[in-house]
Amino acid sequence: MARNTQVAADTAAPPITSILARFVAGHASRGWTDAVEHEAHRTFYNWLGCAIGAARHEAADAAIAAVQMLAPAPQASVLGRAEKVDMASAALVNGITSHTFDFDDTHLKTIIHPAGPVASAVLALAEHRGASGRDVIDALVLGIDVACRIGNTMYPDHYDRGWHITGSTGMLGAAAGCARLLRLDEQQAAMALGIAASQPVGLREQFGTMTKPFHPGGAARAGLMSALLASQGFTASPRALEAPRGFVQVASDKRAWNEVTDELGERFEISFNTYKPFACGIVIHPSIDACVQLRDRGVTADQVERIELRVHSLVLELTGKKEPKDGLQGKFSVYHGCAVGLIHGRAGEEEFSDAVVNDPAVVALRNKVRATVDDSVDEASVQVAAVLHDGRRVEVQVEHAIGSLENPLSDAQLEAKFADLVVPVLGGTRSRDITAQWRGLAAMADVRALTALCRP
Amino acid sequence: MARNTQVAADTAAPPITSILARFVAGHASRGWTDAVEHEAHRTFYNWLGCAIGAARHEAADAAIAAVQMLAPAPQASVLGRAEKVDMASAALVNGITSHTFDFDDTHLKTIIHPAGPVASAVLALAEHRGASGRDVIDALVLGIDVACRIGNTMYPDHYDRGWHITGSTGMLGAAAGCARLLRLDEQQAAMALGIAASQPVGLREQFGTMTKPFHPGGAARAGLMSALLASQGFTASPRALEAPRGFVQVASDKRAWNEVTDELGERFEISFNTYKPFACGIVIHPSIDACVQLRDRGVTADQVERIELRVHSLVLELTGKKEPKDGLQGKFSVYHGCAVGLIHGRAGEEEFSDAVVNDPAVVALRNKVRATVDDSVDEASVQVAAVLHDGRRVEVQVEHAIGSLENPLSDAQLEAKFADLVVPVLGGTRSRDITAQWRGLAAMADVRALTALCRP
Numbered sequence: 081m082a083r084n085t086q087v088a089a090d091t092a093a094p095p096i097t098s099i100l101a102r103f104v105a106g107h108a109s110r111g112w113t114d115a116v117e118h119e120a121h122r123t124f125y126n127w128l129g130c131a132i133g134a135a136r137h138e139a140a141d142a143a144i145a146a147v148q149m150l151a152p153a154p155q156a157s158v159l160g161r162a163e164k165v166d167m168a169s170a171a172l173v174n175g176i177t178s179h180t181f182d183f184d185d186t187h188l189k190t191i192i193h194p195a196g197p198v199a200s201a202v203l204a205l206a207e208h209r210g211a212s213g214r215d216v217i218d219a220l221v222l223g224i225d226v227a228c229r230i231g232n233t234m235y236p237d238h239y240d241r242g243w244h245i246t247g248s249t250g251m252l253g254a255a256a257g258c259a260r261l262l263r264l265d266e267q268q269a270a271m272a273l274g275i276a277a278s279q280p281v282g283l284r285e286q287f288g289t290m291t292k293p294f295h296p297g298g299a300a301r302a303g304l305m306s307a308l309l310a311s312q313g314f315t316a317s318p319r320a321l322e323a324p325r326g327f328v329q330v331a332s333d334k335r336a337w338n339e340v341t342d343e344l345g346e347r348f349e350i351s352f353n354t355y356k357p358f359a360c361g362i363v364i365h366p367s368i369d370a371c372v373q374l375r376d377r378g379v380t381a382d383q384v385e386r387i388e389l390r391v392h393s394l395v396l397e398l399t400g401k402k403e404p405k406d407g408l409q410g411k412f413s414v415y416h417g418c419a420v421g422l423i424h425g426r427a428g429e430e431e432f433s434d435a436v437v438n439d440p441a442v443v444a445l446r447n448k449v450r451a452t453v454d455d456s457v458d459e460a461s462v463q464v465a466a467v468l469h470d471g472r473r474v475e476v477q478v479e480h481a482i483g484s485l486e487n488p489l490s491d492a493q494l495e496a497k498f499a500d501l502v503v504p505v506l507g508g509t510r511s512r513d514i515t516a517q518w519r520g521l522a523a524m525a526d527v528r529a530l531t532a533l534c535r536p
Numbered sequence: 537m538a539r540n541t542q543v544a545a546d547t548a549a550p551p552i553t554s555i556l557a558r559f560v561a562g563h564a565s566r567g568w569t570d571a572v573e574h575e576a577h578r579t580f581y582n583w584l585g586c587a588i589g590a591a592r593h594e595a596a597d598a599a600i601a602a603v604q605m606l607a608p609a610p611q612a613s614v615l616g617r618a619e620k621v622d623m624a625s626a627a628l629v630n631g632i633t634s635h636t637f638d639f640d641d642t643h644l645k646t647i648i649h650p651a652g653p654v655a656s657a658v659l660a661l662a663e664h665r666g667a668s669g670r671d672v673i674d675a676l677v678l679g680i681d682v683a684c685r686i687g688n689t690m691y692p693d694h695y696d697r698g699w700h701i702t703g704s705t706g707m708l709g710a711a712a713g714c715a716r717l718l719r720l721d722e723q724q725a726a727m728a729l730g731i732a733a734s735q736p737v738g739l740r741e742q743f744g745t746m747t748k749p750f751h752p753g754g755a756a757r758a759g760l761m762s763a764l765l766a767s768q769g770f771t772a773s774p775r776a777l778e779a780p781r782g783f784v785q786v787a788s789d790k791r792a793w794n795e796v797t798d799e800l801g802e803r804f805e806i807s808f809n810t811y812k813p814f815a816c817g818i819v820i821h822p823s824i825d826a827c828v829q830l831r832d833r834g835v836t837a838d839q840v841e842r843i844e845l846r847v848h849s850l851v852l853e854l855t856g857k858k859e860p861k862d863g864l865q866g867k868f869s870v871y872h873g874c875a876v877g878l879i880h881g882r883a884g885e886e887e888f889s890d891a892v893v894n895d896p897a898v899v900a901l902r903n904k905v906r907a908t909v910d911d912s913v914d915e916a917s918v919q920v921a922a923v924l925h926d927g928r929r930v931e932v933q934v935e936h937a938i939g940s941l942e943n944p945l946s947d948a949q950l951e952a953k954f955a956d957l958v959v960p961v962l963g964g965t966r967s968r969d970i971t972a973q974w975r976g977l978a979a980m981a982d983v984r985a986l987t988a989l990c991r992p
Binding site: 138139141142143145146149150151152153155166167168241242243244247274275277278279280281282283284285286288289290291294295298305308309311312313314315316317319320323324325326327329330 | 594595597598599601602605606607608609611622623624697698699700703730731733734735736737738739740741742744745746747750751754761764765767768769770771772773775776779780781782783785786
């Protein structure tokens, strides 16, 4: 695996730290289209469901136990749990849980999961301060814009080197969002970004361990603290992002500075955010989608002789596990994904439980799935055919899977996903209460009206 | 400024995360020579003086004000101040103050300042738990060994890329030290190192701002939290340091794995730690030392016609400021350093105050200093001649300045440095009380007997 040649230092980089600070401090409240405003609400709501859904995961238990060793003050909610902790620790834990199921939002241009670091920091700070929903949405849009624009500047080189880009740009998004919420001026916002620049969190080597979801949590915490430090006069380099020994040049050979400046304040990166319908890697989504469509067309498991997939080679490279033994392995098996898609018509966290992965009916159908590599098929597409015992052949072609930018989840589908995640943790009433409110977040006078609903 | 070519991934790296975890968890208490044991005490004592000395600096004020926004529990002392905060925040703040004056210890092979991240984390945890001095010294020696060995593995490439190596290896040293203090087993210690590996803190672009000393503080905090998380079952990759997408390969092209394994448990990197006598960059130290020697030989400012220096070009490149206007600029002026060396016989934090930098007598002597570049003179050396009004010429040649590994500060000189730093903050009695105890730290049943002396 050879890497790129490291390029020479760029001493003439534009002052992106200052540019972003001015943007974060000065852009008008709700200074964007209705579509952006709506996408911000969808991003927040999807993130909230993911965080609540994983609240009882063992990663959450371990993180909270460690945080409790600091005897934290009860400033902000751990979403989905009874505990309150200090706002920085709440940012950490909620950032962890929001990414634990790998079911959170994805900015596909960079594969950043932006809400994890940004929303986790912003909501914890907002809850402690009793901020308005308007301020939260403003901070979320601006914070995500900062993280994703820095991501665009460095992607793919930065990711290829081994950085888990969600946590290694997320600290900047969290700092930006919190700077906005604290109403820091341009100078202080630059300091917040500068302090955060020294604290990237995340290595791809951690994938498959609890430290993967730690990355957005750690980034949320680092960004929030950076903004608090800046608010108290702590200083950093005003060129911390762009200088030759600043973050971008240290961590990436690709430095497309124009990604920061192009259409800044006009195009918002949150517009390109997507939400997963299935609780597994994005590369299996077309195959699951296709099998759900087979089910919708009346195909049942007992009719099936075999299922034939034509997929890009990457699909089998990443998710070619033929005989998964537990839920986690199931997430790396396109065969399992197809089986639950056809049998259950869905692939939420429940369908990646140990029980479902070892269910004889699922195992039997999984063994009937044959995958053929065909690199003329796009990575985001699939061709599926069900060959039935009666000789019929039912074909489905998926160009863009449900949940992609071209074929996004509807609000109703987002609500169904939210309920799947939240009902087992908080019960149906609470799940419905929150769902009744998500569209109105920006009009909420105090976000504590919402966070109060997020604890049992 | 061209950089190195980034090299291919090394898929056959030795399991250094596991090797270091076994070492940290399993090495015998006081499993080293008397010389190492004594150096550990010197390292700790020097660090303590630096942290107390900067306790009232505006960087400390800003950091504490931000930490107070979390309403922290009073678990551990902010050295030199009345406040107690949670142990993670104490690690952060004490790490900041210990590096604020740039007067702390230096592992010259890597220019890591190792006590900042390691001692700050270890003492905060130890104070909260009422640990013994023996446990603190063990944790300090092992933690510094981990940070500096990882530093040796990556230096100089990692530093050349722009990482401030103190904070980008320090989180590993802090995690190792805290893992030891918590008596984590080998598996948990590996997780602690793994969690810490995702959290390097530090960019060289921050030099000259408060975020420079933030780096050891942030690293101390990150390492301490990593050990707490591991103690609660949080997981990370057991190859987080050495894997192709692990920390070392992501952050450096130099990967001298043998630096981790060679003589592990026999040679201790703390043996190579040094302590600055002068409160400025190491490159001016030989010139100041020489002028102090001129003073010791009876030369006084009013006798001086001129002072001639022969120095390596690097000295003027980094510290060639002819007319410094304030204390901070004074630290970048070899001319000022020579003047205070001859007039005051020292160059502590006081001699880099605005008042001394603008003192007419100092200014007058500074203007009589002439520097000539001569690259046949080593960077660590200087040739100085004082030409007097009566025509005499007094020459001093410094091969290795006081404070270097070859010419270390004596214990008495360390004690004088400590008093210079601590008396203005805690007063003479407290300074003497602590000094009466530092050699006996390892025999202390509970380190709170010491930390109680470190607050006013």
